[in-house]
Amino acid sequence: MRMTMILMFWLLAATSIKAQELKGKVTGQPDNNPLIGASIHIVQTKQTLITDQTGNFVTPIAKGNYTLEISYVGFVGQTLNINVPLTKPLELTLWPQTTQLQEVAVVSNGYQLLNKERNVGSFATLNNSVLNEQVGTNILNRLEFIANGVTADRSTSAGTGGLMVRGLSTMRGVKSPLIVLDNFPYEGDPNNINPNDVESITILKDAVAASIWGAKAGNGVIVITTKRARYKAPLKVDFNSNVTLGAEIDLSDYPQMATADFIEVERMLYGKGFYTSQINAVAKTAVSPVVELLMKRTAGTITENELNEAIAKLATKDVRDDFSNYFYQHPLNQQYALSLSAGQANYNWNLAAGYDHNTNQLAAGYQKLNLRFNNTFRPLKNLEINAGLVYTKSSTKSGKPGYGDVTSKSGTLYPYASFADEDGNALPIIKDYRMSYLATAGNGKLLDWKYYPLTDYQNNNTTGDLQDIIINLNANYKLLNTLRLGIQYQHQQQKTSSEQLATIDSYMARDMINRFTQINATTGAVTYRVPKGGVLSLGNADQNASNLRTQLNYDEQFNEHQLTGIVGAELRDNVNESNSDRLYGYDPATLAYSSVDQATPYPTFITGGSS
Known part of the structure; x- marks a missing residue:
């Protein structure tokens, strides 16, 4: 009986200290569509969550009181106090920032000019002064930050710079909006359009766009009208200059398995025979340096101490440091x-x-x-x-x-790769073939077959x-x-x-x-x-x-x-x-x-x- 009571007490204690879940969904009004990429910042833990393709977010969190700051480009932010555990998932709603869009008396749909109050359907209008609040090189980059219902998809190849009107289309085929420049569909690269030449933009968002432009408007329409001179106007000269120095990317924000953990997984997989097919492959398929060290230990060419010393040295490496030191810099736009x-x-x-x-x-x-x-x-x-x-x-x-561009045969680069030695000389990394094989292949009659990321781009x-x-x-x-x-x-x-x-x-x-x-x-x-x-x-x-x-x-x-x-x-x-x-x-x-x-x-x- 006493053992049963102790077991029940232990189960109750374990349940009480179990981490809770903070989960919910962020939608935007007036159409209640999910907001992709909305930010939820937890003030107490300094953790920031990003909503997925369905507007949902979830993270483990301890019991307690928290303050959430919800934000999304083009929408009014919201602050919310919550108590964990939650009784049900959060349903967060954001409303558009009406102050960002200037009133335009007449708007264009690509075929005709209409008074704004006579236009039917969902649309947004922006004028040149609003566009000039941003300093992007092309017109689409500027729209991302100032137009309601327009977002950039950074995770999929959506076309047109990943720009989306009212979310990512689930249909196969073109996912980018139709660009209309001075009343005609624009067939070229949207990056060609000079944003300083634009007078106004109308964004058509719903089925009305398809009624005007047909099926190609299924992902929305961006109607761009360029500047025109006026009759009986004196000479006007405008000059605009923007020079932007950006911040260097902090690769520590990119999630990556710790090097020591990665090596432990490799050792475990090697012990279970996971790499056997690669090791025995006739094509001399590339394996990581740790696997090559384990192969040498199995063959008896190195001792256990030598293996552990070599692996301990590799465990101190983080390839993100080499990317930051040798490849990344501050961007400069003029x-x-x-x-x-x-x-x-x-x-x-x-x-x-x-x-x-x-x-x-x-x-x-x-x-x-x-x-x-x-x-x-x-x-x-x-x-x-x-x-x-x-x-x-x-x-x-x-x-x-960049980070993710340097790959090995498996498609991913091991986190303990080094691009240069202590003197800054280029070091080879595993690419397509086993390093031990390349050391003797051709008996010196082949060209150097190693891959040096530090200098290869040159x-x-x-x-x-x-x-x-x-x-x-x-x-x-x-x-x-x-x-x-x-x-x-x-x-x-x-x-x-x-x-x-x-x-x-x-x-x-x-x-x-x-x-x-x-x-x-x-x-x-x-x-x-x-x-x-x-x-x-x-x-x-x-x-x-x-x-x-x-x-x-x-x-x-x-x-x-x-x-x-x-x-x-x-x-x-x-x-x-x-x-x-x-x-x-x-x-x-x-x-x-x-x-x-x-x-x-x-x-x-x-x-x-x-x-």
Whole structure:
């Protein structure tokens, strides 16, 4: 009886000290949709939770009283006092910040201008002054922080920079919103649009967008209207400059298993035979340094003390330190914009130029030049003609590898990897093949087959160039006071090119050359099926889109009533062409390269299998 009472007391005590759960869901009004990426900060524990794709959050927490601070971009924050344990999951609701959106008397849906109070459906409008509260290089990055219902998805490839209107679509296919620029769908890279040239933006969020633009508006529509000059206006000059120095990323915020725990798991798995298939693989599949040490101990080439000393040294390493020390830096963004405009009684014009020069936290470069000219004139009282030209040129350059970019054969990098020794000299890490095998492969007749992340990015560079031209021609004729005829034409041409040069010192080139190298067992003669030299990969893409629209607009006021209607026709043509090429044995100094027989399969050096 006494033993039973003691056991019951122990169970009650264990239950009373068990950690509780803090869980709940954050939604946004007025449509009660889940808010993805909302922040819940626990003041007492200084812990911050982020909601998942369904707006939910959960974390273990001890009993007690807590203060929660709930926040989400574009919504009014909320502070809540709670007592744990909870009787039921929290249901948290945030309301939009109405002060962030400026009142715009007239808004555009891409086909017509309507008074705001006559627009049906869910939409948001922003003007240039609101956009200028942010200093992002492109228009989409600025929208993320100032527009209600617009978020950036950082975890999935949602397209258009991961921008989403009213959450992530669950349908297969394109998940990005439709971009409409000056009344026509924009087929180019949204990064080309100069945010300093934008006059206003209308975001169409619900089914009304699909009724206007069809199925391609299923993920919402972002209607962008660029600036125009005014009639009878004096010369106006605007100059805007932004220079932003960002904070360096703190990789300690990224969750990673402790190195000592990771090694313990490896030792446990090795003891259970988990790595046996990799160890016995003919392809000499890569295994981690700890597994190689365990293999040496099993073979008797090192003692137990030597094994433990080597593992203890590795347990002190954290690869995030090397990433921070050698790869990451403070990002620097520079943006300059100049605009001139003027107008007379029957003529106005606008000229704008923009230049961006950015270097991100991994030293990747981005430069962009925007030029835009627009003029409007009235040759007749009821006729207005507008012509515009937009030119964009941008270039990109690859930088250093970031956390998660350096991988091994298994896809993940062991946390005790080191990129440099105490003197700063590059160290190799496990990539595709076992380090013990590479030490003797080819008896010195192969190229160095090791992978050095610290210097490899210097020998493997990717650059990209883009040129985009948009021509707009519009004519509007006032037939009657209530009837207008409009003809609009737009042509867009975008050319992109990319170049990746992996020199002979890069791992990519050395691995490709070694894999197909043949060494005569009798004479020792070496035959390179892939020529010694660099590998140059080239890509080009051309896009030509033309739009022609004829539209009749009717608008008449009847006392307190108003009747509005449009009828028209539209022709659209969009042609995309692309090609790619790869040159082997490339020498950037002489521009020479060698031919490769790609029709004949050759045996690989390690397995002898054809590829």
